[in-house]
Amino acid sequence: MIKKSGIALAVAALAANAYAAEFAVGTDTKFEVNVDVSAYYQTIKDTKGETSQPSLIGAGMNQIEIKATRTINDDISVFGEIELDYDPIIDNDKPQTDDTRFGIASKKFGRFTAGQFDSYFEDNVIEALGVSHGDKAFVTEAGSSNDGRHLQYLNKIGDLTFAVDLTANNNSAANDGNHGAAIAATYQLGAFSVGLGYSDVGKYISDIANASTTAKEYNKVKNVTGLTAAYKFGNTKVIGLVVSETASESPELAVLDRNVKTNYSGVAVTHVMGEFDIGVAFQNRETRTKTYSEWSVGLGYTPFKNMTFWLDMNGLGDTNGKGDVVELGAVYKF
16 A cells, blocks of 8 residues: 555645546446556665665555445445556556455444455554655554455544454465454544554464465564554644554564564654645664664655655664665656
């Protein structure tokens, strides 16, 4: 999925209706089509601290989204969505599905969704410090859930929104399966908002249907608890995040009861000023043996609706700057 930062959402909100092609089929059915077209240059440091040559990339930032909603009666509606990721840079690249959803929504009882998509916990808590516009120049994100074979119940009561997410994962060759679950809630009180959640992550990486018994792919993360709070004044938003992650020492040990704790704590500030936007995030990632001081900066310029140029950078505090990224690119939404 395209990772949407607070800034990117703010910029998109300025022109939300400008790039969404929405049309009705009859009086009870509505379609919406959104397209993101993007290209960017990226450099990334390796374990020796050497910076790769700038590469022109499209992966991760290009998407076609199709949504449909049909109204059944005054209370019930049925909806569906499919997102296709594509790379306009690579010749004859094959599109792949990202988010896909099918569900039923009730004004009285909430929304039930099935498909392949991020959990509410991931979107609204874990990714709170995402201030960049591109693909990789973020502070480290804790694990939270699998995307595939996903069921979600979501409801909104006044200013409180909560969701329960269930995932089923399998390793068919081993005839073995495992389930994950997450619960999260957000509360909006004027300019202040808070989010809290917990995720018990499934043992296997989502949808590794062809993995052999000798090459199982495990999730390293076992469970995650997270809390975020934000306050917005004018065009400025301040965000705080605290996360505790329990994982195995290595993916191969994920079936064993050998836990390793990682704690994340950080703050981000975003600001929109006319055609420009900026976001800065700082985070401490504390493992059993080391504390990493991480940072991320995102700069955006939107000279006209739906067209944004950006420069993103991050530093992960690792040896020789391993994993540090610089991205320079542009995206057009229509």
